[in-house]
Amino acid sequence: xxxxxxxxxxxALNAAKAILSNESDDExxxxxxxxxxxYYRPLISYLLMGKTTEEKMRMSFPESVKIILGTEAERIDTxxxxxxxxxxKRYKYDRLxxxxxxxxxxxxxxxxxxxxxxxxxxxxxxxxxxxxNGMLDKDKRVLIIGSGLIxxxxxxxxxxxxxxxxxxxxxxxxxxxxxxxxxxxxxxKYLEAKGMRFHLGLSxxxxxxxxxxxxxxxxxxxxxxxxxxxVRANTSLFEEIGGKTGRGILIDTHSRTSIPxxxxxxxxxxxxxxxxxxSKPIQIVPNAAFQGETAGMNMAGIEKTFENAVPMNxxxxxxxxxxxxGTYKGELLDLSDxxxxxxxxxxxxxxxxxxxxxxxxxxGGIYTSLIRDRVKLSTLDKNIFKAxxxxxxxxxxxxxxxxxxx
Amino acid sequence: xxxxxxxxxxxLGCHLCEYNCFLSNSKxxxxxxxxxxxxxxxxxxxxxxxxxHFAFNCRHCKDxxxxxxxxxxxxHKEGEVVVIDKEKCVFCGSCILVCPYxxxxxxxxxxxxxxxxxxxxxxxxxxxxxxxxxxxxxxxR
Ligand SMILES: Cc1cc2nc3c(=O)[nH]c(=O)nc-3n(C[C@H](O)[C@H](O)[C@H](O)COP(=O)(O)OP(=O)(O)OC[C@H]3O[C@@H](n4cnc5c(N)ncnc54)[C@H](O)[C@@H]3O)c2cc1C
Ligand code: SF4
Numbered sequence: 135x136x137x138x139x140x141x142x143x144x145x146a147l148n149a150a151k152a153i154l155s156n157e158s159d160d161e162x163x164x165x166x167x168x169x170x171x172x173y174y175r176p177l178i179s180y181l182l183m184g185k186t187t188e189e190k191m192r193m194s195f196p197e198s199v200k201i202i203l204g205t206e207a208e209r210i211d212t213x214x215x216x217x218x219x220x221x222x223k224r225y226k227y228d229r230l231x232x233x234x235x236x237x238x239x240x241x242x243x244x245x246x247x248x249x250x251x252x253x254x255x256x257x258x259x260x261x262x263x264x265x266x267n268g269m270l271d272k273d274k275r276v277l278i279i280g281s282g283l284i285x286x287x288x289x290x291x292x293x294x295x296x297x298x299x300x301x302x303x304x305x306x307x308x309x310x311x312x313x314x315x316x317x318x319x320x321x322x323k324y325l326e327a328k329g330m331r332f333h334l335g336l337s338x339x340x341x342x343x344x345x346x347x348x349x350x351x352x353x354x355x356x357x358x359x360x361x362x363x364x365v366r367a368n369t370s371l372f373e374e375i376g377g378k379t380g381r382g383i384l385i386d387t388h389s390r391t392s393i394p395x396x397x398x399x400x401x402x403x404x405x406x407x408x409x410x411x412x413s414k415p416i417q418i419v420p421n422a423a424f425q426g427e428t429a430g431m432n433m434a435g436i437e438k439t440f441e442n443a444v445p446m447n448x449x450x451x452x453x454x455x456x457x458x459x460g461t462y463k464g465e466l467l468d469l470s471d472x473x474x475x476x477x478x479x480x481x482x483x484x485x486x487x488x489x490x491x492x493x494x495x496x497x498g499g500i501y502t503s504l505i506r507d508r509v510k511l512s513t514l515d516k517n518i519f520k521a522x523x524x525x526x527x528x529x530x531x532x533x534x535x536x537x538x539x540x
Numbered sequence: 541x542x543x544x545x546x547x548x549x550x551x552l553g554c555h556l557c558e559y560n561c562f563l564s565n566s567k568x569x570x571x572x573x574x575x576x577x578x579x580x581x582x583x584x585x586x587x588x589x590x591x592x593h594f595a596f597n598c599r600h601c602k603d604x605x606x607x608x609x610x611x612x613x614x615x616h617k618e619g620e621v622v623v624i625d626k627e628k629c630v631f632c633g634s635c636i637l638v639c640p641y642x643x644x645x646x647x648x649x650x651x652x653x654x655x656x657x658x659x660x661x662x663x664x665x666x667x668x669x670x671x672x673x674x675x676x677x678x679x680x681r
Contacts, residue, residue, distance in 0.1 A: 148608060176611040180630045186612070190628050193613060420638060423608035448609075448633035457637045495633055497585075497642025522642055525587040525594050532594075535640055539543075539599030 135160045137433055138217050138227035140207040140371070142166035142195070143175060144419050145233035145400030145426030150199045152430025152438075160434060162199045165219055169204040170260045176419065178263035182270075182291035188260070207234075210375050212393060229395050229433040232372055232383060233426060236365035236401040236417055238284075245341035253344070254359040257288040269358050270295045277301075277346060277356035279338065281308040283449065285362035289330055290451045299330050300354055302346075306335040312447045314462045317475055317489045324454050367402045367415055380404045382415040387439040389429035397433055399425035409444045409460035409486050409505055416445050442506045448495075457495045460487030460505045469519055470494075478519055483510050497522040503535070541620045542680050544584070544657070544665055546595035550675035551586070553593040557667035557676055558582035564658055564666035581645050583655035584667050595676060597667070598622060598643040598655040606635040606644065614652070623656045 137153055139146045142164045150162050166172065172193040180186045195201060206220040216224040238256035240246070246254075255265050266288070274296045278285050281303035289299050301308070307318040308325075322332060333354070338346045345355045367382035378384045378392035382404035389397045400422035404415050424440045431438035446459035464481025474492030478485060478501070485504045500522035504511075511518075515526035524532060561582040563571050584597035604622050607615045614628035615635060629651040635644045636652075647653035657678075658665045668678045 174612050176632070177630065180612075185630050186628070191612075419611050419634065420605070420609040424605075427608070446637055448635075448637040450631065450633060455631070455633050457633050459637065495636055496645070498636055499639035499644075500642045502637055503640035523587045524596050524641070525589055525592070536599070539601040539641075 135228045136226060137162045137229050137231065138225050139164045139231040139233060140217065141233040141235055141400070142168070142172040142201055143233065143235055143400065144422035145429070146231070147172070147193060147195060148423045148426035149231050149233065149399060149430035149433070150195055152427045153434045154196050154198065156434045156436060158434065163225055164195070164199060164201045165205050165207050165217065165225065166201060166203050167206040168259060168261070171203065172201065173260055178257065178260055179287040179291040181263050182267055191260070207371060210371055212375055215395065227395070229397065231429050231433065232391070232396065232398040232402060233400045233422070234368035234371065234402045236367050238361060239364045239366045240361050241363055243338050243341055248343050249341050249359055250343070253357060254361065256361050257284050258365070266292070266360065273297050274357040275300070275355060276358045276360065277354055278360040278362060280362035280364065281305070281332065281334070282311060282362060282364060283309065283447070284365070285360070286325070286451065287449070288360050288362060293329060296358070300333060300356070301330060302333040302336050302338070302348065302354070304335070304337045308332060308334070312458055314477065314489060317456070317477065317491070320475060320491070321451070321454065321456070325451060328452060365401070365417060367404070369402060372398070380413065384413070385425070387441050388432045388437070389425050389440070390432065397429040399429045405443050407444055407461070408442050408508070410463070416443055418445065418447060420446065444505055446502060454491060455495055456489065456491045457498045458487070458489045459502045460485070462487045467519055476519070480511065483512050484508050485511060500524065541600060542678055543600060544595070544597055544668055545677050545679065545681060547675050547677065548592065548594060550673050551593040551595065552673050552675070553586060553588050554672065555586050557584055557595065557671055558586060560666045560670040564661060565653065578648070581647060581653065583643070583645065583653060585642070596641055596643070599641055600657065605638045609634040609638040618659065621657050621659055622654070623659070624652055624654055626651050
C-alpha cells in the first residue's frame with residue numbers, strides 16, 4: 135500500500151512512524167513545500183537565542199520514508215487517487231494524509247506594501263528565522279504585531295539583540311488564547327520589567343515606510359516589522375475537492391476527513407476540545423502528534439482513536455515558565471503563592487483548566503491527566519490542588535494509570 | 541519490561557533512594573560532596589502521608605506521550621527506556637505538562653532530567669540497589 139503525506143512536520147512524523155510500526159512493506163512518501171529538511175518548528179525562537187543550532191533542530195524521519203523537499207502539492211485528484219505536485223509529478227496514493235499545518239495570517243493593513251520586504255517578516259519557518267536573524271542589530275527598533283505565542287516568542291528571542299521591542303495587539307491583554315486575565319497581566323508585568331513595551335487594544339490604521347499610525351492616532355517608528363497576528367489552517371487543497379471544513383479540516387476521532395481515504399492531522403484540522411466541548415483548531419505539538427499517530431494507524435488498517443484532545447501549552451519567557459491546559463470556565467480555585475500562580479477552574483466536579491507558573495509547574499502533568507480523563511474530583515483527596523501528589527488518588531486510579539503505562 | 545516498583549508496606553520513608561538517585565546522576569562519587577549545598581533533584585519521588593509512602597518514577601511507558609509532546613526531539617527511546625538528550629532540550633516544559641506521573645524534573649543545569657533506569661551505569665537502578673529495607677524492586681510485572 136502507498137501512503138502519501140502532505141507536509142513534513144509533527145503530524146507527518148508521527149503518522150509515518152505509526153504506519154511503519156506495523157511491519158508491513160507499506161510505502162510512505164512525504165511532500166514538503168519547504169526547502170529545508172524537516173525540523174522542530176517551535177525551536178526557531180530558541181535558534182535566535184543561541185539555545186539550539188540548525189543541526190540540533192533537525193527532525194529525523196524513519197529511514198524508509200521518502201521525503202521530497204521544496205515540492206508543493208497543488209491539487210488532489212480523488213478519482214485517480216493522485217496528488218499533483220509543483221514538480222510536475224503525480225503521486226499515486228492508496229491513503230492520503232493532509233498535514234499542511236497553518237500559515238501566518240496577515241490582515242490587509244493599509245500601506246503595508248510601503249514597508250520594504252527587507253525589513254518585514256512573519257515568524258513561522260526556519261527561513262523566517264534566518265531572515266529575522268539577518269536583520270537584527272543593537273540599534274534597531276522592532277515592532278511586533280500580535281501578542282500571541284508566536285509574537286511573544288519572537289519578542290523574547292530578539293529582545294536582547296536589538297534596541298527596543300514594541301508589541302501591539304488588538305486584544306486588551308497578552309496571550310489571550312492561552313492565559314486568563316490575571317495570568318496575562320502577571321506575564322505582562324514580567325515582560326515589561328525585562329524591557330518589552332506593550333500597546334494593547336490597538337491596531338494599525340496605516341503603515342508608512344518605517345512607521346505605523348495606530349488606531350489611537352499615536353505613531354510608532356520601527357526598523358524591523360514582525361507580523362504575528364495569528365495563523366490560518368492550510369485547507370485550500372482540501373476545500374477544492376469539496377471536503378468539509380470549518381476553521382480547519384473537520385476530522386473524526388479516527389483522523390478521517392469527509393472524503394474517503396483522506397485523513398488529516400495537526401494544525402490544519404479542527405477537532406473536539408473535551409474541556410469545552412467545542413470543535414476548534416488546537417494548534418499545538420501534542421495535538422499534531424496524537425492526531426498524526428491516529429491517522430497513521432488507521433491508514434495502515436489498524437483501528438485507533440484519539441478522543442480526548444484538550445488545548446494545552448507549555449512555554450517559558452526568559453526564566454518565567456508557564457504551563458496551562460483546558461478551558462477557563464466554572465469556579466476558580468486560586469492557590470497562587472510566592473512559588474507562582476496556581477489557578478484551577480472547576481466545573482461539575484471536574485477540573486476543566488489550570489494555569490501554573492514558575493516552580494508551581496512541577497509535576498503539573500498530573501493535573502492535565504485529570505482534565506483529559508475527566509476524573510471526578512470528589513474521588514480524590516482534597517489536597518490534590520495544594521500539591522500534585524499521586525497519593526491523592528484512590529488506589530484504583532493509581533493501579534489504572536500504572537497499567538496504562540505497560 | 542522491568543520497572544521500578546515499591547512495596548508500600550515495606551517503605552520506611554527514609555528517602556535514601558532519592559539521594560542515591562541524585563548521586564548516581566551527579567559527577568561526584570561521594571554522597572556528601574554530591575549533595576552539599578544543593579537542592580536535591582531526584583528522578584524518583586517518595587510521597588509521604590503519615591505511615592504510608594509511595595514511590596513514583598518514570599514508568600517508561602510503552603506509548604510515551606512525553607516523546608510525542610516534546611518540541612525538540614530531546615526525548616526518545618533507547619530500547620524500551622525513555623531517555624533524554626540534554627543537549628537538545630530547551631526546557632519548554634511540554635513533557636511536564638503531559639506526563640500523568642509527574643516523572644520529569646528540571647535539572648540543575650536548567651534543562652529537563654528524568655529516570656533512565658541507570659542504563660548508562662548498567663545493571664540495577666541505584667535507588668533499588670540502595671534501599672535498606674528491600675521496599676524498592678526492579679522487576680517484570
Ligand atoms: C515560533 C513558534 C513557536 C511554537 N511553540 C510551540 C510550543 O512551544 N508548543 C507547542 O505545542 N506548539 C508550538 N508551536 C506550534 C507548533 O509548531 C505547531 O502546532 C506544529 O508545528 C503543527 O505541526 P503540523 O504537523 O500540523 O504542521 P506544521 O508544523 O504546521 O507544518 C506543515 C508543513 O506543511 C507544509 N505544507 C503546507 N502546504 C503544503 C503543500 N500544499 N504541499 C506541501 N507541503 C505543504 C508547510 O510548508 C509546513 O512545512 C509553535 C509555532 C511557532 C511558529
Ligand atoms: S522540556 Fe525538553 S524534553 Fe521536555 S518537552 Fe521541552 S524540549 Fe522536550
